[in-house]
Amino acid sequence: MRSKPQLYVFSHICSPAYVTGAEKLLLFMLQELKPYFACTLVVPNNGYLSERAAAAGISIFVLPVPLAVSLYLAQSHLMEELHQFRSTPEYAALVQLLxxxxPDAVLVNTSVHPMPAIAAKELGIPVVWMLMETIRRTAFTAQAVGVIDQYADWIVGISESTLEPVQWACPHRKEWLLLPPSWNAQDLQPSMWQKHRERRRANLAIKPHQQLIGFIASSIYENKGYLAFMEMAVELIGRYPNAMFLLIGNPVDAPLFEAGxxxxxxxxxxDRFRWIRFEEQIETVYPAFDLVVVPSLASEGFGLTALEGILFGKPVVAFAAGGLAEIMRATGNQAYAVPTGYVRGLIAKVSELLDDRKQMEAVASRNGHAAEMAYGLAAYRSRLMKLLDAMDFKVQGLPHLMKGSSPTVYLFENGQRRPFTTDTALLEAGYTFEQVKQVDDATLHALPLGEPIGPLAVEPSALLAQSAWPPSSPKQRRGARARRRGSRSSGGSRSRRLSRRTGKSQRRRQASRSRRAGSRRSRRR
Structure with missing residues (x-):
């Protein structure tokens, strides 16, 4: 019986003190992939995500890898940044690990994490690239999407918004899949919601007749719309004496938080506001709300907070930013999605609900079912099976042939690069040059050098010398070039000196013979 294929999953972040939406979604996906793969989660450091994954029986490997935010932002310096990343010790360690x-496949999480995809693809390992945010539209968007297209075998987006730049820049690509997140109902403990509501509101000093309006973000910064929420709240307080407000999130931008x-x-x-820095157990806090507001200003990849509010049966009012608009539409809440940045629209929609208790209760009662129908576990697993069907590991390809900028071709075998000593050696081993894949020198030389294949045309020590690349400093590289020039120069000088000495010796011998012959003729005369 064949063992499960190995899947290495790379997370760009592993927060030590709180959990982001991307980490929540990745943890859920790992648990759903466990029946099909032997998963290893690779994180930059230990934290909440790695601890939860390890508790679920998933192997953990810690390896810091440089991030490229310039890909998500589609900035002009992206390609130069990726080139620089290839020369770092972290990239060499990444190549050596893979x-x-x-592994049979690599899964890369978010658009800011391209280096694992690049390394895996160059080593011939299939890549699944999960897009959890919408790449920004700039003059360089096509270039940014081109990197994903080049190094991903399958592109998976958590919303139509995340896939839109791919479909725009790469209309030829067919290997993409929509896989919105979901949840496990048992983890949410619906039977305990009423108790959680009473306990949490009591701890926050919220009276039964007061209406608690919530704002939730893992980190509070400008694009989360914190100031828009505060402007709305201050306006509503003057109209609704029973309105109370709860903020949950880590204020990473302290001046912004204080401004609010x-x-x-x-x-x-x-006194009408409450604040909690981080809440791990969301199933204990959402029941306490009467209404949730999601005022994100940036185009959200998905908008997990909105979905959470809806599945907990709460009315949700949101800016229609990216994936948020999709969630509101899919759950029948499009009437409560207002143009991004339009604070007066938030005020109007929240007021509409606060003014009509029956309407508020009607929206709440249908939201849980609407979330289940659109994003429930059955829908998620049906979509996931499409990805698994596409990832066929039954047929193993030929061993991987690769070359860098030099003519030497290598066989990638058992984690090493074995050089073919001649073209004939490659052909006699049963390969063709059409199978050779061009890879970056940084990837190639990060691999240990193995035994040569074919008759040695040079000493093994020369091959080992070639593997010592690159020299560790510019000074060493200059020294290496100087030694090579000196070697060539010295060799030529020795040859010329030997030639001159040989010529002089021959001329002296000829002159000596001529003098002796002349002396004998003089004596005969």
Whole structure:
């Protein structure tokens, strides 16, 4: 019986103190992939995600890898940044890890994490690239998407918004899949929601008749729409004496957070707000809300907070930013999605719900079922099977042939690169030059040098010398070039000196013979 194929999953982040939406989605996906793959999660450091994954029986490997935010932002310096990353020790360690472990496939999480995809693809390992955010539209968007297209065998987007740049820049590509996130109902403990509501509201000093309006983000910064929420809240407080507000999130932008608090402080309504820095157990906090507002200003890859609010049966009002608009439409809540950045629209929709208790209850009662129908576990697993069907590991390809900028061709075998000493050696081994794949020198030389294949035309030590690339510093590289020039120069000088000495000796011998012959003729006369 064949063992499960090995899948190495690379997370760009592993927060030590809180969990992001991307980490939540990746953890859920890992648990769903476990029946089909032997999964290893590769993280830059230990933290919440790695601890939860390890508790679920998933192997963990810690390896820092440089991130390329310039890909997500589609910036002009992207290609130069990727080129620089290839020369780092972290990239060499990444190549060596994949070469030694040789997984059947690699899954890369988010658009800011291209280096594992690049290394895997150059080593002939199939790549699944998960897009969890929408790449920005700039003059360089096509170039950014081109990197994903080049190094991904399958592109998976969590929303239509994340896939839109791919479909626009690469209309020829067919290997893409829509896989929105889902959840396990048992983890949410619906039977405990009423108890959680009573306990949480009591801890927050929220009375039963008061209406609690929530804002949730793993990190509070400008694009999460924190100031828009605060402007809306301060305006609503003057109209609705029973309205209370709960902020959940880590204020990574302290001046921004204080600016929002100042809006409430200056109006003398700070007592109407509550704040929690991080909440791990969302199933204990969402039941406490009466309404959730998601005012994201950037084009959201998905908008997990909105979906969570809906599946917990809460009315949700949101900016129609990227994937948020899709969620609101798919769950029948498009009437509560307002143009991005339009704070007056938020105020109007929240007021509409607060003014009509029956409407608010009607929206809440249908939202849980709507979320289940659009994004429930059955829908998720049906979509996941399409990806698994596409990832066929039954047929193993020929061993991987590769070459860098030099003419030497290598066989990638057992984590090493074995050089063919001649073209004939490659052909006699049963390969063709059409099977040779061009890879970057940085990837090639990160691999240990193995035994040569074919008759040795040079000493083994010369092959080993070639593998010592690149020299560790510019000074060493200059020294190496100087030694090569010196070697060539010295060799030529020795040859010329030997030639001159040989010529002089021959001329002296000829002159000596001529003098002796002349002396004998003189004596005869």
């Amino acid at each position: 070469a030694e472990r040789r 608090m100042d809006l409430a402080r200056n109006k003398g309504v700070l």
